[in-house]
Amino acid sequence: MSERFHDIAVTVNGEVVRERVDARKTLVDFLREDVALTGSHVGCEHGVCGACSVRVDGVVVRGCLMLAVQCDGARVDTIEGVADSDEITDLQQAFVARNALQCGYCTPGMLLTAQELLVRGGVPNREQIRAHLSGNYCRCTGYQAIVDAVESVAQARAKR
Amino acid sequence: MKPAPFAYAKARSVAHAIELLGTDDARLLAGGQSLIATLNMRLSEPALLVDINGIGGLDRITLKNAHIEIGALVRYAQAQRSAEIARAAPLIALALPHIGHPAIRNRGTVGGSLAFADPAAELPACIVALDGEIEIVGPQGQLTVKADDFFKGLFETALTPRDVLTGVRLPAARADTRVGFAEFARRHGDYAMVGLAACARADGERLSNLRLAYFGVGPTPVRAHNAESALADGDVEAAVSALADDLDPPDDVQASGALKTHLAGALLRRVVGQLGRVPS
Numbered sequence: 180m181s182e183r184f185h186d187i188a189v190t191v192n193g194e195v196v197r198e199r200v201d202a203r204k205t206l207v208d209f210l211r212e213d214v215a216l217t218g219s220h221v222g223c224e225h226g227v228c229g230a231c232s233v234r235v236d237g238v239v240v241r242g243c244l245m246l247a248v249q250c251d252g253a254r255v256d257t258i259e260g261v262a263d264s265d266e267i268t269d270l271q272q273a274f275v276a277r278n279a280l281q282c283g284y285c286t287p288g289m290l291l292t293a294q295e296l297l298v299r300g301g302v303p304n305r306e307q308i309r310a311h312l313s314g315n316y317c318r319c320t321g322y323q324a325i326v327d328a329v330e331s332v333a334q335a336r337a338k339r
Numbered sequence: 340m341k342p343a344p345f346a347y348a349k350a351r352s353v354a355h356a357i358e359l360l361g362t363d364d365a366r367l368l369a370g371g372q373s374l375i376a377t378l379n380m381r382l383s384e385p386a387l388l389v390d391i392n393g394i395g396g397l398d399r400i401t402l403k404n405a406h407i408e409i410g411a412l413v414r415y416a417q418a419q420r421s422a423e424i425a426r427a428a429p430l431i432a433l434a435l436p437h438i439g440h441p442a443i444r445n446r447g448t449v450g451g452s453l454a455f456a457d458p459a460a461e462l463p464a465c466i467v468a469l470d471g472e473i474e475i476v477g478p479q480g481q482l483t484v485k486a487d488d489f490f491k492g493l494f495e496t497a498l499t500p501r502d503v504l505t506g507v508r509l510p511a512a513r514a515d516t517r518v519g520f521a522e523f524a525r526r527h528g529d530y531a532m533v534g535l536a537a538c539a540r541a542d543g544e545r546l547s548n549l550r551l552a553y554f555g556v557g558p559t560p561v562r563a564h565n566a567e568s569a570l571a572d573g574d575v576e577a578a579v580s581a582l583a584d585d586l587d588p589p590d591d592v593q594a595s596g597a598l599k600t601h602l603a604g605a606l607l608r609r610v611v612g613q614l615g616r617v618p619s
Contacts, residue, residue, distance in 0.1 A: 202347035314440020
């Protein structure tokens with residue numbers, strides 16, 4: 180089946196979405212335009228900035244470097260789903276408390292990427308936090324407050 | 340930007356992928372971390388993408404007959420978690436954290452890096468340093484190509500448009516294996532300005548079977564043969580001087596050729612220190 184248009188079924192934030200997609204449509208454009216989930220942002224469109232980060236089958240990927248057609252049968256979690264399920268409420272609150280965002284464009288990607296590090300458990304040091312977030316660009320904050328927020332959540336979760 | 344239109348097909352097997360690649364202007368899609376970026380920028384406009392991600396069995400890491408085989412679809416993150424790679428391919432384990440960022444490593448594949456053959460990429464140089472072999476299946480059947488013969492030119496390999504790279508086979512590390520890896524990049528995760536992957540055998544106080552493979556200094560990974568000889572004689576400074584004969588890096592957007600040669604020497608001193616130690 181070498182076709183341009185394909186019928187796909189993707190589980191987005193727990194709900195099955197069926198759509199006919201053009202093969203050239205990236206996952207992040209599919210989520211924004213077809214599923215109306217605009218929390219995943221489109222930044223550089225070549226895998227550098229991290230604004231489009233989403234989870235596919237449990238791992239964080241670049242939404243601009245995967246095609247929607249490749250996600251047929253996959254489970255996709257976006258910032259909307261992860262926020263609604265309360266999975267990252269503490270992380271969101273820490274970002275607010277520490278002023279870890281200004282314009283907010285990078286924040287959904289930052290949160291998903293930070294959560295991927297934090298679910299591994301333990302308290303990563305600041306260097307490890309920076310290394311894990313190195314593929315997510317923030318042009319406002321200078322990163323200090325973001326690292327503060329992630330570190331504080333790691334410490335709080337370790338005490339629970 | 341958005342990609343130009345193309346058709347898409349999901350290959351069910353390697354044979355099916357080869358059949359699909361018979362279409363004019365078809366490209367093979369693995370992790371997509373370079374290919375989809377080039378599609379988005381319209382640097383590439385294939386007619387058909389042949390997606391091999393669903394092919395079973397290409398994501399295995401196996402140890403046999405003193406070799407480690409890494410399937411083409413093994414993702415960097417999977418390789419980073421692999422106890423087999425840590426033990427039997429410590430050079431690869433050293434290089435992996437330098438490749439891109441976590442989200443890129445969740446998706447990018449070992450086979451994709453080798454097939455794409457970016458001159459500044461880490462894995463091609465590692466495979467050359469390790470004297471690895473690349474497994475290819477094409478319309479004419481199976482083929483094994485030595486790493487030294489695989490990388491032919493800028494983004495050019497021994498692969499023909501209808502071939503599928505299925506994996507790479509490396510000699511498994513032994514007790515006397517020594518490896519070293521270092522690179523200079525402007526930011527963590529960027530392609531390197533210059534990098535060095537090295538492998539040797541400890542022979543008393545000396546090193547033998549030295550293989551130094553530089554990346555980011557030419558169209559393919561570059562062996563530093565003169566530096567290898569000098570280092571085998573135990574003379575680090577002579578090895579650094581010999582790099583002037585071994586390397587002729589062109590100027591690029593990141594650095595001048597002269598700066599790259601200078602950095603290559605600094606990397607060699609660092610890597611020599613690593614080669615003196617047992618891999619952890």
